[in-house]
Amino acid sequence: MFDTSLTVADLMFLARGAGVTLLVTAIAVVLGTLLGIAFGIFRYQVGAVWAAPLTFVLDIFRSIPLLIQLVLANAFMGMVLRWQLSGFTVACAVLTMYTAAFCAEIVRGGIEAVPLTIRRASRSLGMTWRQDMASIVVPLATRVALPSWIGLALGVMKDSALVYVVQVTELLKSTQILITRLQEPLFLLMICGAFYFLISFPLARLGGYLERRWTND
Amino acid sequence: MIEIENVRKSFGSLEVLKGIDLTVNKGEVLTVIGGSGSGKSTLLTCINGLEPINGGRIVVDGIEVHAKSTDLNKLRQKIGIVFQQFNAFPHLTVLENVTLAPRKVLGMSKAQAEEIAVRQLTHVGLGDKLGVYPTRMSGGQQQRMAIARALAMSPSYMLFDEVTSALDPMLVGEVLDTLRMLASEGMTMICVTHEMKFAREVSDRVAFFHKGVMAEIAPPAELFGAPKDPELQKFLAATH
Amino acid sequence: MFGYTFQWKQALARLPQMLDGAVVTLEIALASMVLGILLAVLLTVFRLSGNRVLAAITTTWVEIARNTPALFQIYMAHFGVASFGLHLSPFTSLLIGITFNNAGYLAENFRGALKAIPDTQARSGRSLGMTPLQSFRYVVLPQMLRIAFLPMTNQMVWAILMTSLGVTVGMNTDLYGVTQDLNALTFRTFELFAIAAVIFYLMTKTVQFGARLIAARLFRY
Numbered sequence: 001m002f003d004t005s006l007t008v009a010d011l012m013f014l015a016r017g018a019g020v021t022l023l024v025t026a027i028a029v030v031l032g033t034l035l036g037i038a039f040g041i042f043r044y045q046v047g048a049v050w051a052a053p054l055t056f057v058l059d060i061f062r063s064i065p066l067l068i069q070l071v072l073a074n075a076f077m078g079m080v081l082r083w084q085l086s087g088f089t090v091a092c093a094v095l096t097m098y099t100a101a102f103c104a105e106i107v108r109g110g111i112e113a114v115p116l117t118i119r120r121a122s123r124s125l126g127m128t129w130r131q132d133m134a135s136i137v138v139p140l141a142t143r144v145a146l147p148s149w150i151g152l153a154l155g156v157m158k159d160s161a162l163v164y165v166v167q168v169t170e171l172l173k174s175t176q177i178l179i180t181r182l183q184e185p186l187f188l189l190m191i192c193g194a195f196y197f198l199i200s201f202p203l204a205r206l207g208g209y210l211e212r213r214w215t216n217d
Numbered sequence: 218m219i220e221i222e223n224v225r226k227s228f229g230s231l232e233v234l235k236g237i238d239l240t241v242n243k244g245e246v247l248t249v250i251g252g253s254g255s256g257k258s259t260l261l262t263c264i265n266g267l268e269p270i271n272g273g274r275i276v277v278d279g280i281e282v283h284a285k286s287t288d289l290n291k292l293r294q295k296i297g298i299v300f301q302q303f304n305a306f307p308h309l310t311v312l313e314n315v316t317l318a319p320r321k322v323l324g325m326s327k328a329q330a331e332e333i334a335v336r337q338l339t340h341v342g343l344g345d346k347l348g349v350y351p352t353r354m355s356g357g358q359q360q361r362m363a364i365a366r367a368l369a370m371s372p373s374y375m376l377f378d379e380v381t382s383a384l385d386p387m388l389v390g391e392v393l394d395t396l397r398m399l400a401s402e403g404m405t406m407i408c409v410t411h412e413m414k415f416a417r418e419v420s421d422r423v424a425f426f427h428k429g430v431m432a433e434i435a436p437p438a439e440l441f442g443a444p445k446d447p448e449l450q451k452f453l454a455a456t457h
Numbered sequence: 458m459f460g461y462t463f464q465w466k467q468a469l470a471r472l473p474q475m476l477d478g479a480v481v482t483l484e485i486a487l488a489s490m491v492l493g494i495l496l497a498v499l500l501t502v503f504r505l506s507g508n509r510v511l512a513a514i515t516t517t518w519v520e521i522a523r524n525t526p527a528l529f530q531i532y533m534a535h536f537g538v539a540s541f542g543l544h545l546s547p548f549t550s551l552l553i554g555i556t557f558n559n560a561g562y563l564a565e566n567f568r569g570a571l572k573a574i575p576d577t578q579a580r581s582g583r584s585l586g587m588t589p590l591q592s593f594r595y596v597v598l599p600q601m602l603r604i605a606f607l608p609m610t611n612q613m614v615w616a617i618l619m620t621s622l623g624v625t626v627g628m629n630t631d632l633y634g635v636t637q638d639l640n641a642l643t644f645r646t647f648e649l650f651a652i653a654a655v656i657f658y659l660m661t662k663t664v665q666f667g668a669r670l671i672a673a674r675l676f677r678y
Binding site for chain 1: 461520521524525526527532533539540618619621624646653654657658661
Binding site: 265267290291293294297298300302304306307308309317318321322350351352366367370 | 577578580581582583584585586587588591595596599600603676677678
């Protein structure tokens with residue numbers, strides 16, 4: 001198994017793939033979270049009826065395969081609008097919306113988890129909506145939402161493996177290219193899997209730890 | 218007959234029963250009183266084998282509870298127990314809660330089990346709640362259902378572990394009434410309780426537990442009227 | 458409006474083929490769920506067995522399933538297994554990959570559901586003379602099922618979406634595979650995949666709606 005024809009250059013190739021995976025994930029998670037927070041607060045503020053159109057659109061991102069979302073976005077940009085966008089841009093845009101759709105749910109759930117009585121208490125002390133939001137709702141909602149959000153961020157990293165379909169060579173695609181060339185699938189896949197695992201496992205543990213600690217209060 | 222001989226029980230380094238000797242005869246109503254941590258509840262869970270013991274023996278109708286050869290599932294059919302928490306099965310209706318064990322353990326037909334269940338539920342005053350889910354009922358009703366559930370197995374003995382402690386004061390009465398009724402029907406019962414008035418009324422004998430030891434046992438008039446043990450005197454003074 | 462002429466008719470003419478693909482997709486998702494639930498129960502039993510080796514198998518399985526991409530798991534089931542000389546069909550590889558993923562996530566859900574049911578419930582069953590197995594079967598399990606039902610529904614939705622990954626190991630009879638092949642034939646990429654998206658959407662919504670109906674019937678307490 002360790003008798004491999006993998007060269008240093010190949011390892012660099014894999015490392016570059018890993019870099020792309022992390023970069024796409026970082027962009028999508030940051031932008032998607034900002035959007036998701038905005039959507040989540042909007043949904044909570046205007047109520048279920050007025051938010052219905054937004055809810056419907058966001059739900060679509062959670063109800064069809066990411067692979068199809070990527071292909072459709074790519075085809076729409078390229079074939080229909082004839083915009084010359086790089087695959088990387090399309091990948092980031094789609095993953096951002098994908099992240100935002102899940103994040104909005106988490107944010108809404110977090111806000112709803114703050115008991116109305118607590119909010120009434122803070123308002124009765126003379127706090128404004130903004131003060132109530134900033135010093136009561138956000139800290140409490142974060143406790144509920146953060147573990148799920150960590151799960152979401154890790155989910156986006158794993159799902160970013162699908163952006164190969166818009167010609168972005170991330171880690172798993174890099175691995176597959178090397179598999180085709182070197183014909184050492186098991187060894188290469190184990191390197192690739194170990195990379196995902198080593199990033200995901202500790203963070204997932206952290207999420208689980210936070211969840212346990214904060215629900216025991 | 219329940220014979221308890223020199224029973225010892227420890228949780229880790231904490232000894233909660235320090236050699237208990239006690240015999241409960243057929244048809245007798247024994248109440249056990251004492252402060253928290255006196256070991257009185259532990260004794261009940263040992264009698265029906267839910268807890269192992271570290272020394273001594275418990276014999277029910279000639280069968281040693283903690284002997285390896287004893288079929289505990291079979292033995293438990295003889296000994297009903299009701300706990301402080303109602304432990305209703307939330308996914309089953311009142312009727313299903315009561316028929317479950319007769320059907321699955323005794324192998325009764327549905328009709329047969331329901332006949333018994335309806336009789337027991339009517340007996341405890343829940344004849345009109347058959348199709349209701351327990352979460353929709355008051356604590357007192359849930360506790361009476363738990364009693365009917367245990368009675369449906371036609372046990373020879375009933376153990377009651379502080380069955381009114383988790384109830385609102387308003388609801389204690391209805392459950393105690395049920396216990397009084399059982400006592401008057403000649404059921405052999407051991408009741409761990411904090412209700413002194415109840416203990417005085419229904420018991421044939423009252424036992425006082427203190428720090429894992431049975432400090433005094435006597436008929437209620439004697440135990441409440443002329444307590445000998447100094448700890449019991451203190452306990453009674455504090456609860457009155 | 459666009460410098461592009463949509464040709465929906467041409468794409469819609471392929472609908473019957475795509476619906477055949479959707480049936481295959483549902484079959485794979487359903488099979489992977491049934492197998493996944495059975496394996497998850499087994500993994501949960503392993504975890505509770507008190508045997509270190511068995512518990513370690515569960516932990517390893519669950520953590521790999523949850524901490525690597527589903528696509529990676531499917532690659533392993535196809536290319537990884539192939540390096541042992543075992544060449545599985547795309548269908549088998551896809552089914553194994555999704556089943557592995559389902560079992561891992563579901564085992565974790567079952568663990569959570571089990572923890573949510575107080576010990577006193579099982580104890581009550583025992584005190585009525587039930588064997589440990591009877592007490593689990595009639596008292597604990599039904600309550601566990603209620604808690605685990607929503608996560609199981611979500612996993613079924615994931616399973617449907619994950620079938621689209623089969624194309625990477627050469628699967629071409631499921632909805633995504635069929636769409637891909639039709640695309641190579643007609644180049645109506647946007648139209649074809651839009652139709653596929655609608656079909657996927659309807660499938661996931663049907664599953665969620667059906668699950669809600671079943672839950673309403675099953676869990677009336």
